[in-house]
Amino acid sequence: MKIDLNIEADSILVLGLNMGRIAVDVDSIELAELMKAVNNHGYSLQKTSGSEYASVTSPCSLPLAEGLQILIDWLQDNIDCHSTLIFDNDEKMTDSSKLLPCVEQALNMVLNLQSMANQST
The missing domain is CATH 1.10.287 (Helix Hairpins)
Structure with a gap:
């Protein structure tokens, strides 16, 4: 999947999850603007409570x-x-x-x- 977006942000952190899902933490952008841009490309971006991913840990025992x-x-x-x-x-x-x-x-x-x-x- 490739999406071209022109949205400015201070920082973006992407965490890969199971079953092709990702968690994205974006600082200093309007969330509604990002969701609209992604959804206009035919994809689905929705806001979650965050607690669903609070316990995500890496299975690696070293960095x-x-x-x-x-x-x-x-x-x-x-x-x-x-x-x-x-x-x-x-x-x-x-x-x-x-x-x-x-x-x-x-x-x-x-x-x-x-x-x-x-x-x-």
């Missing part, structure tokens, strides 16, 4: 960026050792060298989001 870095190091070790480990199937043949750039991109996204969150506090 996400740290876990991704461990995975990057492990994938790089697999590449250096010429590992033949395949992660999906014999058709796609996704090995460490194909997966590594995706995980590096994910780490960069997490670090950028963390940086943006730290700037807004």
